[in-house]
Amino acid sequence: MKRFSDAELQRVKDRHPISSIIGPHVTWDRAKTQPGKGDFWACCPFHGEKSPSFHCEDPKQRYHCFGCGAAGDQIRFLQDFKGMSFAEAVEALGGDAEAEPLSAEEVARQAAETARRREQAEAEAERRRREEIARALKIWNLGGRVSGTEGAGYVRGRGLLPCPVSLPIRFVPHLKYWHQRKVPGQKKPELFVLFSGPALLLPATFADGSFAGVHMTWIDPARPGKKIQIEDPEAEPNADGTRPLVAPRKYRGSQRGATLKLWTPERFDRLVMGEGWETTASPLVAEFGMPVFERTAYWVAISLQNLGGKAVASVDHPELLNTAGRPLKVPGPVPDLSDPRAIAIPDCVREFLPLGDGDSDRFTVCQVLERAKARYQTPDRVVSPKLAPDGMDFNDLLQEGASA
Ligand SMILES: [Zn+2]
Structure with missing residues (x-):
């Protein structure tokens, strides 16, 4: 097997901004992208989505999808998207296994430079996040x-x-x-x-x-x-x-870690959480008047993936393919418990019911529900995922019940 020195790998990555490797395979989102800062957003090339949660940062030489958890550098992208081996990907980027190793000073200098760029990018991302929240608050204040x-x-x-x-x-x-x-x-x-x-x-x-x-x-x-x-x-x-x-x-x-809180009683030990607000409001209406209602909070995870939080790894979808004809990657069943921005479930919750809609892709939904179960189950808490019948969501069920 060919071996490339760390310095050679870094040289290869420095020569090819990550946006130039990924750019031909996606359409950058105008609203969120800031090319001058090397900050790019697109709909994810690894999983099907309609709003862009795929983030690509030149200063960090990384991409990361908040939807499916796909992440890596230039080399990883070519491996996962095009199915190249590691060596093929490095060579496609002009890497040379025979390259002269760099001096220790040069290696240290480059590492310091990379760390400095990363720190700068993180500070910038945090500033933009706060700006975005301020813009959202202005929209909320338009409402009556x-x-x-x-x-x-x-x-x-x-x-x-x-x-x-x-x-x-x-x-x-x-x-x-x-x-x-x-x-x-x-x-x-x-x-x-x-x-x-x-x-x-x-x-x-x-x-x-x-x-x-x-x-x-x-x-x-x-x-x-x-x-x-x-x-x-x-x-x-x-x-x-x-x-x-x-x-x-x-x-x-x-969005990450945030929820729409439809109803939170002063004291509760049961939490129902769906993906959309109509589907989550449906059990609220259906359970009103039952004893269980008095001790239940109804919250919305906003997006399906938010419900399960970050996965440690993606898995191949058994049927769906990406645009390069390779199996679509979806976030797998094992939660990344170190994720600081997963939704926090209050300690008072003894019974947690994540709801999966039957009108989203079933395989993807099942991964999320399994992940939510693994993430939130404790000795004091039962997690009981609920999956709506195929092709239906919980609002369809409510309406069907009302008309029956
Ligand atoms: Zn993705």
Whole structure:
């Protein structure tokens, strides 16, 4: 087997910014990317997603997907995305196993330089995170009361009204939906307002109760209970000429470790946590009046992966492939317990019920539920994951129960 010196590996990586290796395989997100700072975001090339959680940083020479946990450097990317061996990847980047080793001083100098760049990048990331939370707070402050608005029509249409408790929802009659488009001859896509329409807002908070971000759902006032359906003018048309729809929900702020707290009794020892707010509000409405309701908090994990937290490793999806024709990587069943930004479950919780929707990819959902179980089960706490039937979520179940 070929061996490359550490210095040679570093030289190879220094010659190829990681964004230049990954760039040809993704579309950088205009809203979050800052090319001048070597900070790039895209939809993940390893797992299917509609909003960008794949982060690529030139100063750190690392990529990391907050959705599936895929992470590594230039070499790792070529191995995992293109299926190259380690040696093939290094040589594809111009590496030479016979290269002269560097002097000890030069190695130390390079290591110090790498550490300095990493520190700078981390400080910068923290500053941007705080800015993003401040922007999210401005959006949340646009919201007003829901009752008597088109927003109430949506909530009622989902079978969630009358609601026994007051949910922390706000309504905005005209909320801008920002989108991005490619500009010919320009590397960076440009942002524009695709439409402006009625939307419901929910606040996300961290474990200490501080504001983390805002969750937005654009609704269709003409069809109570339905989200807005707007075609994505930038997407490739389907075979029938229609275009895929834009996501009717967005989240701004900092997501990891944050939850939407729909209802928290003063004292509780049971916690129900779903991926979306409608699916989590459904058991709340269904369980109202039962003894169990009195001791249950209903929180929303915001995203499926947030529910299980970071995985130690990704696993190959048994059926789905990535754009390079290799098995799609999804975060595996074993939790990374050192992850400081996993959702914190309060000690008072003796019974934890993570909900998995049946309308997401089942294999991916099962990995998340297994991870949540392994992460949160303790001698004092039972974790009982619940999976909705295939093709359904817990809101479908509530509505079916109501009409039956
Ligand atoms: Zn990913």
